[in-house]
Amino acid sequence: MSKLKDLEWLFNGRHFDREVIVLCVRWYLRYKLSLRDLVEMMAERGLSLAHTTILRWVKRYTPEFVKRWNRLATVAGASWRVDETYVKIRGKWAYLYRAVDRAGKTIDFRLSARHDVATAKAFFVKAIRFQGRAPETITLDGYAASHRAVREMKADKSLPARTKLRSSKYLNNLIEQDHRHIKSRVNVMLGFKRLRNATVTLSGIELMHRIRKGQFDLTSVHLKDTTSPSIWMAVLSAR
Structure with a gap:
């Protein structure tokens, strides 16, 4: 830094x-x-x-x-709930990858114009770097690209072999509820014009959300x- x-x-x-x-x-x-x-x-x-x-x-x-x-910032937990939501940029949907731990504390976020395996990997790499450690458990919904990203990262040792991968819509209710706090603020802004500016603004919104959570x-x-x-x-x- x-x-x-x-x-x-x-x-x-x-x-x-x-x-x-x-x-x-x-x-x-x-x-x-x-x-x-x-x-x-x-x-x-x-x-x-x-x-x-x-x-x-x-x-x-x-x-x-x-x-x-x-x-x-304090370090969040090692059990991650990961999900994607959507943000509109110049009339088109972009993909907001987010993760929280089992207590609801924010892990990290990443905004991308793409929605594929490479993007999912980039999110996990960013989140691991920010937290300073890899997760012990990753809980995903049914989106295949994210599951594949985790498997490939374990295979190339970007993720430890011990990291457990789970698929559970029920357990991921936590992150889906957490999205609402971010989306409710974004919706008032009536859309963004550029990906870079959207990322900057979202980083501030996420910061405020983390402050509210006592992180x-x-x-x-x-x-x-x-x-x-x-x-x-x-x-x-x-x-």
Whole structure:
């Protein structure tokens, strides 16, 4: 991971206070608000903002926020529930691969324009890298490409031979329910224009969902209220 810059660098040259920027980006990613909703809310506070300005902030700062929060992330469980859902990009469906553990904690996600064995493998590789360990159990639905991806990864030792593969629609109800929290936020956004921008925004939505689930060790910042601006400033400035 590259060395993080300090807050002065992060917000250098911006015409609005960093607290305003963090607030707008955080609210947009967390709540069912449109960009124009946020413009109105800021106007009530005496701030004149264009919706395009907030959108630029989301694109610019979301990766930085994710990077900083991830330093405090805790490791999820080794029993994974994996499933795919759909996100519309420029009028076409893209595939959102997601996984949670048996307690419902988020493992990782990956957005792709394709839906095949190679894409499933790419998701598993990304998730293993992010978690720092391979799963002991992977539970899938009946989608054949994902099953094949796991078998091939075990064969080439990308996954340990001990990793157990299960197929269970019932057990995967957990991940299907978890999709709803992400999709309910995405639906208000009325679709994305580019895969890259969609991935950035989804990473922020997933971050907010993980914060709600308590997937971060906040002892180093000495604050517990994840909704307060103070904890965001503490996380962003922590070394």
